[in-house]
Amino acid sequence: MTRDPRHHIYERDKWTCQYCGRGGSDDFQAWNEAWLAIDHITPKKHGGSDKDSNLVVACHMCNSVKAADLCKSVEEGRLIIARKNQGRKEWFNKYVSKSEENT
Ligand SMILES: [Zn+2]
Numbered sequence: 001m002t003r004d005p006r007h008h009i010y011e012r013d014k015w016t017c018q019y020c021g022r023g024g025s026d027d028f029q030a031w032n033e034a035w036l037a038i039d040h041i042t043p044k045k046h047g048g049s050d051k052d053s054n055l056v057v058a059c060h061m062c063n064s065v066k067a068a069d070l071c072k073s074v075e076e077g078r079l080i081i082a083r084k085n086q087g088r089k090e091w092f093n094k095y096v097s098k099s100e101e102n103t
Helices: 007-014 028-034 060-066 074-096
Strands: 036-041 055-058
Touching: 007 055, 036 060, 055 060, 060 074
Parallel strands: none
Antiparallel strands: 036 055
16 A cells, blocks of 8 residues: 555644544544545635645545635634534524424
8 A cells, every 4th residue: 555645744633633623543433434634724726735734634524514615724614614514504404304393
């Protein structure tokens, strides 16, 4: 197996999602479920670079939710993800959950 050329990013971020804290290098279960990937903080679509300073470790959930939204920092990324998750929760309560059907 060849080593990921971005292995040093994972090492730097301790195999932990920088947005929500999932992952880690101590527990296989946690690491496996996080499906860690490298995220461009500022998406390339918005002019983000491939430099280490623009790369962070993110779990598949945060990576998918954040997507290619304009973002300039990890802190802003967390806010974007929180806002979108809130929207998803409202959508879930409105269209998916049946819990209030009988109330
Ligand atoms: Zn995450």
